[in-house]
């Protein structure tokens with residue numbers, strides 16, 4: 001059955017040539033394939049880490065958590081970029097964002113096994129830059145807080 005446009009996640013709109021990212025690329029069969037969507041003024045994604053995404057046994061590896069903040073942040077940045085231009089994510093030309101800066105603070109250990117809720121809020125849209133704050137909730141508690149500075153993909157990084 002064909003999916004409705006509103007069912008699509010931000011990352012589903014990424015053109016094929018930028019859909020190989022380990023965190024969010026729908027074409028990376030080994031990756032997380034994170035799916036982010038608007039939830040009112042915030043954005044939200046869900047992911048349950050695998051048993052091997054372990055730090056200390058029973059707790060999630062911090063690099064995995066940073067990846068979730070990173071790709072939820074850049075995905076939210078892309079959606080915010082289109083929104084700021086008053087157009088939909090399937091319109092042309094495509095807007096593509098990469099991570100310029102990633103800040104992650106681990107507030108408490110994140111239990112492994114629980115579904116994680118990743119949330120984001122746009123702090124700033126300025127020219128080619130979007131700043132997104134993001135946080136991760138496990139078992140009803142905020143375990144991680146971070147911030148992503150996303151900048152539109154430079155020409156030099158484009159393959160197509």
Ligand SMILES: CCCCCCCC(=O)SCCNC(=O)CCNC(=O)[C@H](O)C(C)(C)COP(=O)(O)OP(=O)(O)OC[C@H]1O[C@@H](n2cnc3c(N)ncnc32)[C@H](O)[C@@H]1OP(=O)(O)O
Nearest residue numbers: 018021074096097098099100101126127129149151152154
């Ligand atoms: C596209 C779909 C895939 C999504 C993948 C997302 C996750 C990823 O892993 S991306 C891979 C990791 N990231 C990279 O490899 C990026 C490497 N870096 C670069 O290419 C460049 O440094 C880049 C593009 C980030 C910025 O360079 P450039 O395009 O020259 O930006 P520039 O014009 O200097 O700055 C634009 C704005 O961003 C800000 N900015 C740039 N870098 C930073 C930084 N490190 N920290 C804070 N702000 C920054 C600038 O201050 C400026 O802000 P303002 O307009 O307010 O003055």
